[in-house]
Amino acid sequence: MKILAVGAHPDDIELGCGATLALFKRKGHEVYFLVLTKGEASGDPNVRKKECEQSARTIGADKLFFGNLQDTKIADGVETIMEIERLVKQIKPDVIFAHSYRDGHQDHRNTGMAALAAARNSKKVLFYEGPAALREFTPQLFVDVTSTFDIKLKALKAFNSQLSKVYFKGNNINHNGDRFPRVSNAAEGLARYRGFQAGVSFAEAFEVGKFLLEIVDK
16 A cells, blocks of 8 residues: 655654554555655754654655645645645555644644645545644544554654654653653653553554545455
8 A cells, every 4th residue: 555644844744643654664555755844943944854854764654755835834725735636646645644633733734624635536534643633633543553663763763953842852761761762752651542542552543534444355
């Protein structure tokens, strides 16, 4: 299968579904990233781009694409829809991941809404949970990422320029001791909670935008 993950800024995809993408890659599927901005509102865009490239390599992305939209100014209209739709038509993904529109950051929720419009002819669209997700975020689908959660933490470690962010802070303790001492345990705490809900050790949670269940022959 071909998997496309869409994020507004560098680190959004990794935070929201990095372990799931790593699991898809481990199972032999193609994984593509589309990051709509270079995150210039939160640091040097060249630095943030390089961090994102390093993180994507860690997860094993087949290709990382950057859009040409402005950080903090992403709308849910035709410009954003076309930015995403161009890649959807090029890649023809089987599954699309994007921000939930139940999110406190305008770039995130607008990206989610635009992705749903751009993926109107796609069969499976899932919305991931980011640090700014609202309490109304209601997951209907969980992925057991116990086997690839280490990869997510390693990918997040690439974003050194964002260590001042609240969701990158923590007590520097995770289930592998000090292997990733510069990554917050916030990501682990959420994954443990979603794992508890799903009955596994670590999980990532998603809202369903669209999911066509295909029944195959016995």
